[in-house]
Amino acid sequence: MNYPAWDVPGIGGPWVIGIISIFHVLIAWFAVGGGIYLPIAEKKLYKEGREDFLPVLKKHSRFFLVITGVFGAVSGVGIWFAIGLVQPEGTSTLIHNFVFGWAIEWVFFVIELAAAAVYYYTWDRVPRELHLKVGYLYAISSFLTLVIINGILSFMLTPGGAWLAVAGTGTEASKFWEAFFNPTYFPSLLLRALACLSLAGIYAIITYSRVDAPELERHKVRMVRWSATWLIPMVLLLPVGLIWMFMAMKPESRELLTLGFSTIGSGMFTNVTRISMLTVLTTITIAGVVYFFAYKYPRELSFWHAASLLGLAAIATSSTEYARETVRKPYVIVDHMYSNGIRVNEVEKYNRDGYLTASMWTPKSTDPKVLGEAIYRGQCIACHTTTGYRSMKRLLQDRDEKAVRAMLEMLHKPSKESAYPKYMPPLVGTEVELDYLTAYLATLTKKSDAKVAAK
Numbered sequence: 001m002n003y004p005a006w007d008v009p010g011i012g013g014p015w016v017i018g019i020i021s022i023f024h025v026l027i028a029w030f031a032v033g034g035g036i037y038l039p040i041a042e043k044k045l046y047k048e049g050r051e052d053f054l055p056v057l058k059k060h061s062r063f064f065l066v067i068t069g070v071f072g073a074v075s076g077v078g079i080w081f082a083i084g085l086v087q088p089e090g091t092s093t094l095i096h097n098f099v100f101g102w103a104i105e106w107v108f109f110v111i112e113l114a115a116a117a118v119y120y121y122t123w124d125r126v127p128r129e130l131h132l133k134v135g136y137l138y139a140i141s142s143f144l145t146l147v148i149i150n151g152i153l154s155f156m157l158t159p160g161g162a163w164l165a166v167a168g169t170g171t172e173a174s175k176f177w178e179a180f181f182n183p184t185y186f187p188s189l190l191l192r193a194l195a196c197l198s199l200a201g202i203y204a205i206i207t208y209s210r211v212d213a214p215e216l217e218r219h220k221v222r223m224v225r226w227s228a229t230w231l232i233p234m235v236l237l238l239p240v241g242l243i244w245m246f247m248a249m250k251p252e253s254r255e256l257l258t259l260g261f262s263t264i265g266s267g268m269f270t271n272v273t274r275i276s277m278l279t280v281l282t283t284i285t286i287a288g289v290v291y292f293f294a295y296k297y298p299r300e301l302s303f304w305h306a307a308s309l310l311g312l313a314a315i316a317t318s319s320t321e322y323a324r325e326t327v328r329k330p331y332v333i334v335d336h337m338y339s340n341g342i343r344v345n346e347v348e349k350y351n352r353d354g355y356l357t358a359s360m361w362t363p364k365s366t367d368p369k370v371l372g373e374a375i376y377r378g379q380c381i382a383c384h385t386t387t388g389y390r391s392m393k394r395l396l397q398d399r400d401e402k403a404v405r406a407m408l409e410m411l412h413k414p415s416k417e418s419a420y421p422k423y424m425p426p427l428v429g430t431e432v433e434l435d436y437l438t439a440y441l442a443t444l445t446k447k448s449d450a451k452v453a454a455k
Contacts, residue, residue: 002359002360003088003361007377007385009387011385012384012385012388012389018318018321020082027067028076029192029199029317030203031064031142033195033230035064035138036143036196037201037204038064038135039138041223056207056208061123064120069113069116087339089343090333093333094155097179098152100176101180112138112145115134150189151182154184156328156333156334157328158184158249158250159182159335160182160183162175162178163175163179168343187248188245191238191242191245191320194238195317198231200230201227201229202286202309204227204230205228208220208306231290235287250334253328256272256329272326275319276319278316279319279320283316330422342428350429351429353430354433355428356371356436359374368436369440369443372440375433376392386444396441404442405438412429
């Protein structure tokens with residue numbers, strides 16, 4: 001353990017990342033899709049002679065600038081802060097391996113921010129053609145940031161054989177492009193692009209739902225209907241993207257997805273099954289609401305109808321991202337680094353030489369419980385909490401020390417039939433260190449609580 005563990009009571013570190021990420025993704029994808037939407041909508045209004053509706057689009061561009069330039073940027077920094085604390089080893093790997101990619105992304109991001117500001121502040125101040133060119137510059141640069149980020153995020157699910165072959169040698173950067181254009185790169189890009197276009201339409205519908213001027217009613221109806229069509233690519237191509245993504249995953253990841261679906265008949269739903277079904281059902285609901293309230297009967301559209309679309313989009317986005325995280329288990333970078341930051345090629349070394357001997361954060365103590373807590377913080381706290389989400393107390397229940405030790409032995413040397421390796425990293429360390437961890441975990445059981453209460 002090269003970094004101190006970050007213990008977030010109740011929800012745990014992963015949910016801190018998750019909460020910030022859901023908020024950020026709804027804005028970041030809007031930054032891409034909305035940037036494409038604005039110049040196309042502006043040109044459409046010019047072409048159709050509906051220039052009296054331009055002030056509405058200008059207000060939408062102001063909303064776009066504030067949301068993406070302020071809240072998007074702040075939440076992006078928040079993600080970096082959170083992942084650096086929860087997954088420092090994984091974050092370090094992404095930075096070192098993709099430093100060239102991050103540099104390119106930041107160039108596009110600076111252009112994107114500048115273009116968004118220039119686009120809004122030059123309404124009615126520069127020729128129309130130039131204003132449109134600024135809008136298109138923003139659209140291109142924002143889409144290119146998605147192109148870069150998508151390669152890094154999809155790498156974590158499918159780093160690819162070429163990169164894995166050199167992982168740990170210090171020459172990982174030599175396989176930059178193989179890692180970047182990994183097996184799930186293109187299906188992930190398709191799915192994210194579809195989400196970006198859909199959010200562009202949803203945010204525009206929200207803006208137009210607040211237009212109540214009678215003289216703009218006819219234009220409002222036409223723009224609401226046109227904005228609704230931005231969700232058509234998602235409706236038509238989502239199945240294609242999901243199937244493509246499924247086929248590009250590793251067999252182990254596909255197995256995690258299909259496991260729950262194969263047991264639906266018996267009523268046994270795994271978390272990933274529930275979440276995957278929620279994604280599909282929410283997407284269908286969004287399509288229905290958009291069709292009936294935005295396309296078929298746009299005059300009946302209210303602000304709350306439109307706002308509900310964003311709420312449904314948040315559910316669809318969060319469930320999709322949760323499913324993506326689940327099928328990556330037990331890794332943070334598949335086949336390279338486990339979710340607790342231990343690299344696959346380090347397991348034998350830790351089992352032979354010890355886990356605590358390699359950590360600069362090992363406490364100077366001979367108390368087995370204190371040393372056991374250090375192991376717990378290093379290997380368990382990345383996914384578990386003591387009393388909250390994935391509570392260790394709830395998992396341990398009323399096991400005694402002997403039962404706790406047997407459970408740890410099972411995680412340390414799992415059998416071929418065990419299902420735990422599909423979800424959890426192997427427990428590493430020497431037999432003595434397992435005794436330390438046993439001593440600490442025994443203090444978290446119900447029996448331990450009962451002993452304390454008796455005293």
